[in-house]
Amino acid sequence: MGDVIFQLFIFLMLILFFVSFAFFISSLLKNQRQKVQSSKHLEQKLDRIIELLEKKK
Known part of the structure; x- marks a missing residue:
């Protein structure tokens, strides 16, 4: 019985x-996306x- 519980x-x-x-x-991939x-949005603002x-000028 003890072996079954351990397994x-x-x-x-x-x-x-x-x-x-x-x-x-999954959370790493979500954060990367x-x-x-965010960086694309920042680039658009800078452009x-x-x-x-x-x-x-």
Whole structure:
């Protein structure tokens, strides 16, 4: 009986590890996409400022 409980515990720990790892990778990818989107938005703003400064000259 003790062996079955131990095997079940190890199996559940493995499942928990893989699920946690998957969520970790998912959150890393999500944060990376947000950073890329944020930098593109910042580039657009800077391009607009440069255009306005060039028109002012």
